[in-house]
Amino acid sequence: MLIKNAIKYLVVAATFIVAASACEVDPPIKKELPANDIRMIIPEGWPYPEYDFTGNTLTKEGFILGRKLFYDPQLSRDNSISCGSCHQQFAAFSHLDHNVSHGIDNLLGVRNAPGLFNLNWNTSFMWDGGINHIEVQPIGPITNPVEMDESIANMVTKIQNDASYTSLFNDAFGTETVTSQLIFKAIAQFQGMLVSYNSKYDLYSRGQTSLTSSEQNGLNLFMAKCNTCHTAPLFTNYEFMNNGLDTIFTDAGRATITSLASDSGTFKVPTLRNIALTRPYMHDGRFTSLDAVLNHYVSGVKNSSTLSSQVAGGIQLTTTEKADIIAFLKTLTDNTFKNDERFNDPFAP
Amino acid sequence: MKTLKYSLLLFISASLIFTSCKKDPYEETAPTPSNPGVTAGSLSIHFENMAGDSSLVFNTESYVTANNDTFTVSMLKYYISNIVLTKSGGGTHVEAESYHLIDASDLATGDFTLLNVPFGDYTAISFMIGVDSLRNVSGAQTGALDPANGMFWSWSTGYIQAKLEGYSPQSTAGGNQIIYHVGGYKGIYNPLKTVSPSFGTEVASVSSTVTPEIHIKANVLEWFTSPVNISIASTSFNMTVNQTSLDMSDNYADMFTVEHIHN
Numbered sequence: 054m055l056i057k058n059a060i061k062y063l064v065v066a067a068t069f070i071v072a073a074s075a076c077e078v079d080p081p082i083k084k085e086l087p088a089n090d091i092r093m094i095i096p097e098g099w100p101y102p103e104y105d106f107t108g109n110t111l112t113k114e115g116f117i118l119g120r121k122l123f124y125d126p127q128l129s130r131d132n133s134i135s136c137g138s139c140h141q142q143f144a145a146f147s148h149l150d151h152n153v154s155h156g157i158d159n160l161l162g163v164r165n166a167p168g169l170f171n172l173n174w175n176t177s178f179m180w181d182g183g184i185n186h187i188e189v190q191p192i193g194p195i196t197n198p199v200e201m202d203e204s205i206a207n208m209v210t211k212i213q214n215d216a217s218y219t220s221l222f223n224d225a226f227g228t229e230t231v232t233s234q235l236i237f238k239a240i241a242q243f244q245g246m247l248v249s250y251n252s253k254y255d256l257y258s259r260g261q262t263s264l265t266s267s268e269q270n271g272l273n274l275f276m277a278k279c280n281t282c283h284t285a286p287l288f289t290n291y292e293f294m295n296n297g298l299d300t301i302f303t304d305a306g307r308a309t310i311t312s313l314a315s316d317s318g319t320f321k322v323p324t325l326r327n328i329a330l331t332r333p334y335m336h337d338g339r340f341t342s343l344d345a346v347l348n349h350y351v352s353g354v355k356n357s358s359t360l361s362s363q364v365a366g367g368i369q370l371t372t373t374e375k376a377d378i379i380a381f382l383k384t385l386t387d388n389t390f391k392n393d394e395r396f397n398d399p400f401a402p
Numbered sequence: 403m404k405t406l407k408y409s410l411l412l413f414i415s416a417s418l419i420f421t422s423c424k425k426d427p428y429e430e431t432a433p434t435p436s437n438p439g440v441t442a443g444s445l446s447i448h449f450e451n452m453a454g455d456s457s458l459v460f461n462t463e464s465y466v467t468a469n470n471d472t473f474t475v476s477m478l479k480y481y482i483s484n485i486v487l488t489k490s491g492g493g494t495h496v497e498a499e500s501y502h503l504i505d506a507s508d509l510a511t512g513d514f515t516l517l518n519v520p521f522g523d524y525t526a527i528s529f530m531i532g533v534d535s536l537r538n539v540s541g542a543q544t545g546a547l548d549p550a551n552g553m554f555w556s557w558s559t560g561y562i563q564a565k566l567e568g569y570s571p572q573s574t575a576g577g578n579q580i581i582y583h584v585g586g587y588k589g590i591y592n593p594l595k596t597v598s599p600s601f602g603t604e605v606a607s608v609s610s611t612v613t614p615e616i617h618i619k620a621n622v623l624e625w626f627t628s629p630v631n632i633s634i635a636s637t638s639f640n641m642t643v644n645q646t647s648l649d650m651s652d653n654y655a656d657m658f659t660v661e662h663i664h665n
Contacts, residue, residue: 108540108541109541179557183557183558183559184556184557184558184559185538185539185559185560186539186540186541186542186559187541188541188542189541189542189549189554189556189559190559192549192554192556192559193556193557193559195556196556197556197557204550205548205549205550206550209550232544232548233542233544233548233549233550234542234543234544234548237541237542238541238542241541241542309557309558309642310558310643311589311643312591312642312643312644312645
């Protein structure tokens, strides 16, 4: 048994190393889950991720357990809300048309739920970057009184008492004893597998398709005006910036974490991948369309002490240029990801 | 297998030769021996939580701060980590996986034993108040570091290094509560402190027959004074990383004194 396990891990590790070093493109998505479909993905031309499953060997069994936990409403106090309630796959795991999160007891949060993908590259989590590691991220929503409002200890007891998890924990971690650590590691395996890298833009980058002239023009404009913050290929530089939404900050953003005046009203630059799927926009979901976002950058930028000099005074764009940028942003939609059956809700009928 | 045995033997005899050449037998940090019965024993540490000169009593006893504010305590918890013992003549013993959560309401948490401590006379101890920065950024942990212990911030991840809660008539917060959570692990408000309360002239002698006990007192009054006097009226609660949390960590850094050592 031990040796079998050891061999299993060796093989996994080897696959992992091969996968990591080859950096090849994933084969087409299959309905069933062959083990080699669950492996760390580093798309060609991307930097090495921050999180590479060190100390949390990625396995098919761990992924399957993590997926079930992600979609399990038992992680909330009254068993009503799962991670998947606010992070919906058809919206690239954001909360479509909800400006701020809508949690337990119909309570509203203060921030917009971002899409979940390419999280292994995140240097921090949440709009204010308050969370420092993918494995501890779930503690935020689970214990947040307006999200899932459950205690970690109680969550562990519920999952331990649910017999449908016994074999899943055994398969994934070789133990039936549930701990918060194993729950979080499993969820990290699921979330870490959410890699979006098959948009039209990606196919274009790999020489597999071409862009329309409007999209191409939008790409050129984007590279000139937006890429310093929304830096390709992940379309974020992971820094905290103030892009001119407000003069007075009702949400202090990054300063909530650092208590530094120079961070007031700055938020983590969001990725723009799948942006056409994740409306509304900005940390508080104030804009319902990409048009409104572009209009903000052209004529709505507000002055304040922490405003980024790159957007101060607005970004000059003609109507056609705005349309071209939006056409380009739509090439960042990844339908393969959105429809990937591996990520579907296992509780769904 | 055989070769392994031989090389082990070789290694052991080699290290024996080397150590026997040394003038001071304690100069080397001994590796964890394969048979701890031979060269290593145990050492106990007992933390006793105090308010001034008396044992800390929850809720019912009132205490007075340096600023003349009155308060009661309903919760006192802190992490002790990275314990290092120094041998007389030099050399150290570093506790492996050294994370202890002390909960003043649960006396058992204040008593623990370090195992595999090489025999010898120890003249100093040092430990960190809080959890080192590495563990704060290393993802999901378990045991003393399990977030279920309520010492973890979910909104600004990292451990709450120490927390003190209670009530005070001077408090301006709802229900006259006082709540102080000291967290963070980096930056200008980093509260992590490594302290070494002095043994004085005492020695903890670990041997095959003796498990010494180091008795350490932790005085909660120190949270409010030296170097920074805290007024409860102006600081009734603080649960973020800022100058106040830094001040409190500077204050509580000197709350520990070694009372005595049993040998």
